[in-house]
Amino acid sequence: xxxxxTSSSPVLARAATGSLLERAVATGDAVLSRLTFLxxxxxxxxxxxxxxxxxxxxxxxxxQTVEFFAGLGIPFPAANAAFVSSLELVGGxxxxxxxxxxxxxxxxxxxxVVALLTADRQDFLASWLPSSDNVPADITAFxxxxxxxxxxxxxxxxxxxxxxxxxxxxxxxxxxxxxxGQ
Numbered sequence: 001x002x003x004x005x006t007s008s009s010p011v012l013a014r015a016a017t018g019s020l021l022e023r024a025v026a027t028g029d030a031v032l033s034r035l036t037f038l039x040x041x042x043x044x045x046x047x048x049x050x051x052x053x054x055x056x057x058x059x060x061x062x063x064q065t066v067e068f069f070a071g072l073g074i075p076f077p078a079a080n081a082a083f084v085s086s087l088e089l090v091g092g093x094x095x096x097x098x099x100x101x102x103x104x105x106x107x108x109x110x111x112x113v114v115a116l117l118t119a120d121r122q123d124f125l126a127s128w129l130p131s132s133d134n135v136p137a138d139i140t141a142f143x144x145x146x147x148x149x150x151x152x153x154x155x156x157x158x159x160x161x162x163x164x165x166x167x168x169x170x171x172x173x174x175x176x177x178x179x180x181g182q
Contacts, residue, residue: 040157041098043147048095050144051108055089072118084111095151098160105152112145 018026058065062081069077069084088111091104116124120141127134136142155173156162166173 037158040151040154041159043151044095044098044101044156044160047108047144047147047151048092048097051088051092051095053092055085055087055092058085058088068119074114074118087111098156098162099165101156101160101162102152105148109145109148109152112141112148115141116145 058081062085065081065085066077069081074080087104087107091108094100094104095108116139120139123134124136124139124142126132127136127139163173165171
């Protein structure tokens with residue numbers, strides 16, 4: 001019993017002396033605390049891949065993208081199409097790598113807000129009505145907005161170039177309760 005009390009983990013030490021429920025909770029906590037790297041990594045990979053594909057598609061069909069933006073009433077459609085296409089492509093790659101995650105998340109959040117106010121506006125507003133066959137989570141731009149907002153606040157996570165560079169250059173990191181895995 002003494003070996004358990006001097007264990008490096010106070011949570012496990014408490015669990016060894018507690019009830020079965022306390023032990024189960026402590027064990028679950030210990031396991032989950034080792035997996036905190038996973039949610040931001042998976043979110044970055046999913047979002048990054050999605051934005052790489054949409055950015056590439058917007059560039060590949062640039063004239064149609066410009067026409068689409070013009071049809072939505074977006075000012076300077078060619079300039080905005082070039083900016084958004086580049087942001088999605090470069091930002092998508094950066095998210096996959098976990099490089100500049102907060103910076104690119106902020107930029108991509110704005111594109112999702114614009115998408116919700118223009119291209120997806122009617123479907124998004126209708127999704128909140130009880131009579132709708134859809135819910136807000138069916139609107140891709142809204143789901144992306146939620147994940148990007150989380151990455152903006154929580155950061156890239158432990159497995160990222162952001163984390164590696166911060167360690168290499170001994171940079172201060174912005175930590176929140178959401179980014180405890182960082």
